[in-house]
Amino acid sequence: MADQFLGFDLSTQQLKGIVIKSDLRLVHEAKVDFDADFPKYGIHKGVLTNPSAGEVFAPVAIWLEAIDLVLQRLKEQGADLSKIRGISGAGMQHGTVFWSHDAETLLAGLDGRKSLVEQLSGAANGGQKSAFSHPNSPNWQDASTQNQCERFDAALGSPEKLAQSTGSKAHHRFSGPQILRFREKFPEDYEATSRISLVSSFFASVFLGKVAPIDKGDVCGTNLWDINTGRWHDDLLKLTAGGSDIDGLRTMLGDVYEDGGKSFGSISPYFVKRYGFSSSAQIVTFTGDNPSTILALPLRSSDAIVSLGTSTTFLMSTTRYMPDPAYHFMNHPTTSGLYMFMLCYKNGGLAREHIRDAINSLTPSATPNSWDLFNSTATSTPVLGQENPKSDPQRLGLFFPRPEIVPNVKAGTWRFLYKNDRLSAVNSANDNSSADWPIPKADARAILESQFLSLRLRSQNLVEPQGALPPQPRRIYMVGGGAANSAIAELAGQVLGGSEGVYKLDIGGNACALGAAYKAAWGVQRENDENFEDFLEKRWNEEGFVKKICEGYRKGVFERYGDALKGFAEMEHKAFEEMGEGKLMDQNAGGKVT
Ligand SMILES: Nc1ncnc2c1ncn2[C@@H]1O[C@H](COP(=O)(O)OP(=O)(O)O)[C@@H](O)[C@H]1O
Numbered sequence: 001m002a003d004q005f006l007g008f009d010l011s012t013q014q015l016k017g018i019v020i021k022s023d024l025r026l027v028h029e030a031k032v033d034f035d036a037d038f039p040k041y042g043i044h045k046g047v048l049t050n051p052s053a054g055e056v057f058a059p060v061a062i063w064l065e066a067i068d069l070v071l072q073r074l075k076e077q078g079a080d081l082s083k084i085r086g087i088s089g090a091g092m093q094h095g096t097v098f099w100s101h102d103a104e105t106l107l108a109g110l111d112g113r114k115s116l117v118e119q120l121s122g123a124a125n126g127g128q129k130s131a132f133s134h135p136n137s138p139n140w141q142d143a144s145t146q147n148q149c150e151r152f153d154a155a156l157g158s159p160e161k162l163a164q165s166t167g168s169k170a171h172h173r174f175s176g177p178q179i180l181r182f183r184e185k186f187p188e189d190y191e192a193t194s195r196i197s198l199v200s201s202f203f204a205s206v207f208l209g210k211v212a213p214i215d216k217g218d219v220c221g222t223n224l225w226d227i228n229t230g231r232w233h234d235d236l237l238k239l240t241a242g243g244s245d246i247d248g249l250r251t252m253l254g255d256v257y258e259d260g261g262k263s264f265g266s267i268s269p270y271f272v273k274r275y276g277f278s279s280s281a282q283i284v285t286f287t288g289d290n291p292s293t294i295l296a297l298p299l300r301s302s303d304a305i306v307s308l309g310t311s312t313t314f315l316m317s318t319t320r321y322m323p324d325p326a327y328h329f330m331n332h333p334t335t336s337g338l339y340m341f342m343l344c345y346k347n348g349g350l351a352r353e354h355i356r357d358a359i360n361s362l363t364p365s366a367t368p369n370s371w372d373l374f375n376s377t378a379t380s381t382p383v384l385g386q387e388n389p390k391s392d393p394q395r396l397g398l399f400f401p402r403p404e405i406v407p408n409v410k411a412g413t414w415r416f417l418y419k420n421d422r423l424s425a426v427n428s429a430n431d432n433s434s435a436d437w438p439i440p441k442a443d444a445r446a447i448l449e450s451q452f453l454s455l456r457l458r459s460q461n462l463v464e465p466q467g468a469l470p471p472q473p474r475r476i477y478m479v480g481g482g483a484a485n486s487a488i489a490e491l492a493g494q495v496l497g498g499s500e501g502v503y504k505l506d507i508g509g510n511a512c513a514l515g516a517a518y519k520a521a522w523g524v525q526r527e528n529d530e531n532f533e534d535f536l537e538k539r540w541n542e543e544g545f546v547k548k549i550c551e552g553y554r555k556g557v558f559e560r561y562g563d564a565l566k567g568f569a570e571m572e573h574k575a576f577e578e579m580g581e582g583k584l585m586d587q588n589a590g591g592k593v594t
């Protein structure tokens, strides 16, 4: 019987499941789209919001329903789940799930004749016992914890010190500030909580039939884990637990294991009975979606991944731990001594969609949701909006329909013309078009340039000269929903460079789920102490697995975008002065030109 492995990606808007063989080739894939498949929850783009408090959250019940549905869809496609020897998954970073005191009993006693949601979610079983002390999981887009973040940053003395210890300054979405707010806002629910999971360990728990440990990469998204000592940070636990029951909180969070390929045990009998899994299928540590994505490719130093999902993230794997409040460092999910560098933006796919829709609305015959007009408008607009680079000002904009993470500013749109070291604001109101900045057409190129300039500004100290070329990534790999868009890839190459070019994965639609499936295969099949990189290298098929989309570095163009970084950083400072949250811009966003 040929062994197969199952990988999942539980992201903002979808759950994707893929089956691979031992040679890493894809056999089946299926997905569940939360808005389309579960309209009864009233969600939009996967979440519910309470804008007055900055809250963004998702009912955990949706994810339970999605697990049953995606497995059913895999089976309908002909997947033989009895062949699966290992399962791993990726949960969107950084969400938090609160289990009730009944959780372990309910997880252990799941009946294969009933659905997960019926048995685990109190709301769906007529208010009977629920496995959750709170029905919702704060989503990574949540911005309700500014107060708690300030207390976290202050707890160790400064954002720099917190970043030095935990890999990041305090972030709204991280579990530490979220748990602190949860305890203060819902004290009874906190009392009713037995264990706390991240989305990834919640997801592993369902498959395992008991609450699973948090992964060593994903735990770095809590502001509670000391990366240097490899332990929970007592001072930060104390702040979160309110100075009282630190050991209680430590128990709620559980142990974290060094081995990212560790099996936590065999699959829950629920899945054996209901879907025909083998009872020996192993549940291998589930990690965050970003750490999982870096496992989908044999990343070399100076390679970068740009993930264009609901969020935009920029990922690199590095041996250098250089924490800074501007970005995140996390433990590599499989390999000791390596770290994941990450930048994460809330205003990714949805911000681009706003401009796409505004452009489509100018043409009554345009197909709704089509990217064609957005793409042709972006690529036909000159670099930085300058017909004549010598005389025209640069067009620079920030497009944040949601509060942003980098920089930490409230929602807003800023458009500037930059010339002779001076920024002049134009058209901040979206309906106020002018010849200097025609709205929405000029926005198409400007938003892409803006998103990639921000990545370039903040990653410039991590990239190295490539031969005779200036410092830049070697390869840029595009992943996530937006990787299907060749115009976006083109702009990524123009702004960020990439001495070998811009690439995408050519196997299946989802790097993150592939990374999880590869980790499951490694966890089960590795021989002795074989590390993940060697395991992948042996099976990697460069021609079959990746595809070059376009050139990266373009002489002259790359340098013009380099010149634009100064005005871009000044623009961010202006936006921060107007709408920033928290302390100094340099501490919050690292928007410095070096
Ligand atoms: N052809 C395309 N061009 C640009 N963006 C796209 C395209 N197809 C999908 N997207 C974007 O991908 C986003 C979804 O990304 P995906 O990675 O699938 O989801 P998730 O955030 O749930 O992981 C959508 O919000 C959409 O903006």
Ligand SMILES: O=C(CO)[C@@H](O)[C@H](O)COP(=O)(O)O
Pocket: 011, 012, 013, 091, 092, 093, 094, 140, 173, 289, 290, 308, 309, 310, 311, 312, 313, 344, 480
């Ligand atoms: O890291 C973060 C948020 O902290 C994001 O990347 C989320 O993990 C969401 O991922 P997508 O839904 O955009 O794939």
